[in-house]
Amino acid sequence: MKDIYLTYDALQLAADEDFISWVKAGTPEETAAMEAWLDQYPAQRPAVEEARRLVAGMSFQVRRPEVDTDQLWSRIQTSNRQTAAVVPIRSRRRFLYMAGSAAAAVALLLFVIFGLEPSGKVTTDYGEHLAHVLPDQSNVQINAGSTLSYDKSGREIELEGEAYFEVTKGEHFRVSTDLGQVQVLGTKFNVFSREDRFYVQCTEGRVQVTAPGDREGMVLTAGMACELNTAGTLDTVPPVDNDSNIGWLENIYRFKKRPLAEIFAELERQFNVRVEVSDKIASQVHTGFFTGESLESALYQVCYPQALSYKIEGKQIRIKEDVSD
Structure with a gap:
């Protein structure tokens, strides 16, 4: 427990090493200390409960260090005697909005191949x-490192990467x-298509998803998702x-349950x-998450649960197994 917990939201708590250690392997004494602290500061209980759920869904490969319960309780008592400081939260990178349908370039060759009238391309x-x-x-x-091309009507789309549509x-x-391919009439859905992974999640309405090896495909409704398997057919997930x-x-x-190679690739893009x-x-x-607040925070959120260390050298990141005790 730390004094600054009084200023933390759920995501910040879920990324804190001491908090993760308590959720994954907390002793009865530590839990009692946390409950006493929450009784003192009940406004923090919703954030703590949400953070516990986030941490519970993460996969870990760590050795839990020995914790001095007396020291933990002392820190809680110290926190109780102090007034929480107001800490400004850094604004996350905001999406850059583009008005209208201004195109970045004309994708002539692509649309000749697919028989579509050329119109716009955004990268x-x-x-x-x-x-x-x-x-x-x-x-x-449109997520980072993606390309989206469309015809004059704007309803025939070619996508490389990831994008969320409100149709x-x-x-x-x-x-x-x-x-693979997604067809809709009017809905909201997310499409991820990079290298050999194709994943679709529907958040509103209905979508028809097909793949070269699965022409019949499947229909997804709100709250459903599907993914291309190694056999080239679609599975609900x-x-x-x-x-x-x-x-x-x-x-x-x-x-x-994704390979770290895929997760680090996403971190590279962001x-x-x-x-x-x-x-x-x-x-x-x-299994876990990272946030886009800062590179340092994102690396910690991925590496700590897997007992990995990292070193930032400009735009180069080196990942190694953490051999420290």
Whole structure:
């Protein structure tokens, strides 16, 4: 427990080493101390309970250090005697909004291949999010390191990367990727298509999802998700985000049993850095999250649960196994 807990929200608590240690392996004495502190500061209870749920869903490979209960209680007592300081929370990187349907470039070759009338193309760099309005007034949020192209109507889309769509009603709306396709009439959904992973989550309405190896596909309704399996067909899977909010739209990047290679690749896109990691570490499976508040915080949120250390050298990040006691 720390005095600054009085200023923490749920995400900050869930990223704190001492808090994680208590949730995962807290002693009865530590739990009693926490309850006493919450009785003293009941306004913090909702944040603590939410943080506990977040930590409980994370996977860990750590050794719990010995904790001095007397010292912990002493820190709680000290915290009780102090008035919480008002700490300004750094604003997260805001999406850059683009008015209308201004196109970044003309994707002539792409649309000749697919038989579509060329219109617009939008590309996001690493470390950049964009909000874009299509010609039909559908809204799309485009994640970092992605490319979105569309025809004159704005309802025939080609996507490389990840984007969230809020579609106006109409005859049809289709998002095509190298790995699969999504068709809708009017709905909200997220599409992730990078390398060999294709994942779709529906948050409102209905979508029809197909893949080259699964022409029949499946229909998703609000709260459902599907993913392309190794056989090239689609499976329904639990959604990464458990409610109607897509995490990355709020600068939270959640993962369920994903290899660290994929997670570090997302971190590279969000912070425009290069991560150096061994094949052994890259293949480890992780459940957890990171936030886009800062590179240091994101690295800690991923590395600490996996007993990894990191070193930041400009835009180069080196990840190693943590051999410290």
